Amino acid sequence: MTLLQNTDKSSAIICVAVPVPLRQTFDFLAPQTGIQPQRGARIKVPFGSRTLIGIIVAVKQDSEYPIARLKTALEVLDTEAVFDEPLWSTLEWLARYYLAPIGEVLALAQPVLLRQGEALSPTSIKTWSLTDHGRSSAIEELNRAPLQLAIVKRFMRHTSLSPSDFKDESASWRQAISALVSKGWVEEYAAQPRLVVSRVEPAAELQLNPEQAAAAKSFVTAVAAREFACHLLHGVTGSGKTEVYFAAIQAALDQQQQTLLMVPEIGLTPQLIERVERRFQVPVVTMHSNLNDRERHLAWWHARTGEAKIIIGTRSAMFSPFANLGLIVVDEEHDNSFKQQDGVRYHARDMAIYRAKTHGIPIVLGSATPSLESYANALSGRYQLHTLGHRATSAELPKIQLVDLAHQPSNDGLSPAMLEAIKITLAAKKQVMLFLNRRGYAPVLFCSSCKQACKCHRCDSYLTLHRRAYKMRCHHCGYEGRIPELCGHCGAKELVDVGDGTQRVEDALALRFPEARLLRIDRDSTRRKGELAEMLELARAGEVDIIVGTQLITKGHDFPDIALVGVLEVDQSLYSTDFRATENLFQQLLQVAGRAGRREQVGQVLIQTRFTEHPIFETIRQHDFSAFAGQLLAEREAAGFPPFGYFALLRAESPHQAQALQFLRKAKQDLQPCAGVMVFDAIPAPMERRAGRYRAQLLITAEQRSGLNATLATWLDFLAHDTEAKKRANAVRWSLDIDPQDFF
Template identity: 40%
Template sequence: MNTPKFARIALDNPLRTLFDYRIPAHLSAQLVPGCRVWVPFGKRRLIGIFIQFTQHSVIPSKKLKSLQQVIDEPPVFDPQILALLTWAAGYYHYSLGAALFTALPPALRKAETRAQLSHSCWLINSLPDSALQRAPKQQAIYAWCQQQQQATIAHDQLKQQFPDSQSALKALSDKGYLTRQEIALPMSPPACVDSQALTLSNAQAQLSEQLQRQLEHFNTTLLEGVTGSGKTEVYFSVMETVLRAPASQILILVPEIGLTPQLLARVEKQFSCEIGVLHSNMSDQQRVSTWLKISRGRLRIVIGTRLAVFTPMPQLKLIIIDEEHDASFKQQEGFVYHARDVAIYRAKQADIPIILGSATPSFESLHNVRSNKFHHLRLTQRAQAGQLPVIHTCDMRNQPAAAILSSTLTRAMQHHLAQNKQVILFLNRRGYAPTLFCHDCGWIARCPRCDANLTYHATRASLYCHHCDTQAPKPDLCGDCQSSNLILLGHGTQRIEHVLQQQFADYSCIRLDRDSTRSKGSMESILHDIHSHKYQIIIGTQLLAKGHDFPDVSLVGILDIDYGIYSADFRAMERSAQLLIQVAGRAGRRQTQGEVYVQTHNPDHPLLNLLIKADYAQYAQQALKIRADYQLPPYSYHMALRARATDSQNVHTFLNQAKSIAADYLPAQISIQGPIIPVMEKKAGQYRAFLLLIRPQRGMLSEQIQHWIDQISTLPAARRVHWTIDVDPIDAH
């Protein structure tokens, strides 16, 4: 065998190509695929990921530069994750280098951080007499260190004793009395995991048994369980079995950071091991150390949001995706991928089972069940005595135009509150009022940077754009006719809160939306106060819909479901239906039978009726039939070429050019529509449009598409827009 000549390196840039480097003799033995390296690039020095050796380069060898240094041993990515990311970069038509760097914890994108588990400690040096007399705090720290009678003091231990010691420690270290050291942790074997006894209902036990019969190989199961049916207990019982195998690891993906604390608390109570938690709202240091512990096999259970799907797990034996229908599994910026679909590929690659859980499965998953790609297990009863809530519609056409609470809902609220129960009101609109309107000339306060109205927020007495965060003071006069006759139209959660304080003055009310939960820990404290009955009425956005268990809520009011029914996006109704069922599912989760009121101006809408009078499954069946008739996803596969620029002409020139060269690359089975202008054409100061490619089969002809994309990037017009590829888009913006 020849000695390899060149190294292929992935760099963090959008070019869909790898870069070849010469290998200095002393480095070739250290190069392992997936390790980080230093390479020269132009005049800079960059970190790259070594992918593979090659004998040939298209670039003459004299022009190639040499690798400078190998950073890691062992590599940061194992072969499975390299293969997964290579597949994902291909499927989503993204640069492999940029995909790899997206998957890497931020701290490892910089070289100062070594991919090694270590802990900090302080070495105690000798101190001349009277040296610290004028620095009592430093003196106290130094004296305490000496009292421990150890050569080194763990940093964590010191921090516990002196929580506020940062500057004193720095002074001590500057003067040379203490020296900080990083000590590599030994690779201890993974912990053995004990599980609490589980009490399963017959239905849960049956499903768990079925799942446990198929743990040996890859298979996908859709676990469809009505809200409150106890899917988590089924997960736990399968996990218990998987964890009996020594060193085995389990990955649980959840849609939102907000959901991790609740699930984490339950998992921690159930299993005796340290749980790895991964999401974007952690410090770089926390994230890298958790990531390394997981990738070295030391953590057995991992709970994370979408990006966690790319974490190396050498002994991965089971993947669980909770609330699989949730849109936040889709990454929408940069490396656009769907964590559910990546996870299924990962399970297949590792030949392990994957469970997708939901009360309202995505149409994609239901379609896969029908095509016999997924197993389908169902929990149709609630686990505890409670029955599923009864859902009523309230016809808002008979109500005064400005009313937000129908008289029927108001009466129901009084009834439930009088029985010492809690009430949830759901409105998926933050702020006080979505429209500021001039009564004299019809002027509306618009965002200067978006095709959108500004929302009035009473808490800060300002107007906000929910799409670009533009903020403006509320004007006293109309922007057109200078009239002072300005009125606030429509309702947001803040306004409902205001209405409730007047109509239900005897009860206290709490608002749960992104504005009220912005500060750290506020979500937890609100949830705690709801559980302790400090509040009787809860008004909230979709934050309410996800997974919460409020034992004493017996009534749910859905204030406005019409938005989703009339949207231009064919997926909006699916999403509204899922939200409705999820929110409704908060009612009556214990003994009391819950009630749900859905306010609508369209009580005769056939799909809405089916959803309310029958159930989600029958609604979905009917809605899928319509998708099939129109050959919409999941019966065809979409891909969008999106472009945006401050000048809309540039966007259209680019998309039209891309479309005109498509005929040279794409066979006739792929149809192209557009340029299509989204409902909100202008967003954050940029005009947007897209081409829609429709394929009859998933991932079909992706090589030809890649050639087309390569060609697009050379178009002169491409330099005047920002463009991206979105495979399997989930919305029409």
């Protein structure tokens, strides 16, 4: 296409990425007045009948489109770019790699308030602090106003407080604050929110053991050198990886540089934040999905201005700008929560690696059970491997034994051997942790007359019985209904609950160990914001004796008193069809086992199974990650599976059974595979119907990443321009997942 020159030099042409699901940018004429447009700034543009806020990708003098048909943009919002340069390149890479619309990627990278057009710097907010009078008054004066007393006590940790600090409180805190203001104890003002260092007792540095010291030394050197390199810290559970990260963080602080510490969704515990704050007396911000819009904007701003020296966050923290980033650490790098499962389906760890490269800084990936991708890269020498083979404390790795359910059946999920071990552990005043990845009371309600089970009418799945809530619930679509008295199929009154969920186990334990303090941790028991953190804290503080939980309890937690870990059910995962199932199971078992015996005496792990001969157990018993990974990698290599081959999954769903499959079949015809690319047949998803929609998928594999990317990019262009194809695509809901984590 020939380029049309814009003859009117006064109005530049601006190329804008708008938040729409189209893999293209749009040209506009610059507004005649207002802020000078520049790359990276936000701009308001007319888009169809709407006004959208996009990001300026380029300012130029010509367009591929006839100038006369270009619309004029409405208003430039920023006098500077929203993102720093390395972040900008990372976002461009993200759009290319995941074949995602650039406008959506750039929108994803902004806090919601910025997407809505608020100023880059957060506006002033209502703030309170103690007056001199308040500081010098005797706190006992407030003994009869407990809420006021609690608020004043908070000021001992925080110099200033804002409404968001009280978001978890009952509404009466407002009255309490007002009362304090009228008494002259507290003053109110509007402030540009500043970051303050938490006033916690500093913690002494631990003396690193030789393995820790060796790894720390490499990281410190790498941070000082300011060179990109990817380090894999493979340290067995409880080997003290956090202390090694701390050494690297200290090195970054010494250079006046920021650190981004990424943790999985549930790894961001008050315990970790406190550990960081005690160790480094510097401003720390956290970024996670529980922040409200204003808090997120603020955290983003503090990262961007460099005021925050350490940024601890989950997946989305990867989108922060930084004033001077010196180090990225990804803890529990194998964790699946780093993969975003809808919208732009990016992997935050992979993005972090790219980002470190663009900043020219080192990145440390840490895990007791690295992902096979990272481990393969370490074996091949692309990443530097550092190993911590021993626990940091005097403790040994726990002893892992199997309980053969074929010989001693379990009752309510608990075998006689498990019960005996629990009894002994409780008698020794130690904690027990029981892992069962199934919430609810019973996974199936079954009619013993007609042999049918109670199913979700919108999904291909059974409804789970929830005794506490007195409901039947679908864990896939969220459907909730009454517990039926009669079978919905034959009308018989012979419904029996089959199988064990965490609630049933909890009930059984309460009967058998009436003295023990029980705590159940699963999605049902932790619905309220902050509840999970509180429960984990109870467990850590030794205020419970038995913890029963789902995968929420397995990872990363450092509970000092757990002597026994019981794994109640693994058999379903042993023979799954998903190619990652074995890897995930191994990681999960080794992680949960790693919670046992983290201090002095050796911990004990019991795994209940009907398949004691399964080869996975021998490597688990030996804690032999390398042997296991080596074997799996050999299998993957032979099959051409990741990390030796590359996968993409095209998913489609529709309320009509045939439509999703038809769309994918046609897609298969339209795809023009580059050399080394294979397109499989479209098939129904393992769970074909979910929330009333029929789901299907098409697997595309490749020997080379570039071939995969090119094949899909060509197809997406075709889809965007071919009228018939566009129509077909609009008739279904479809998505493209590069490097998919699961096939459900």
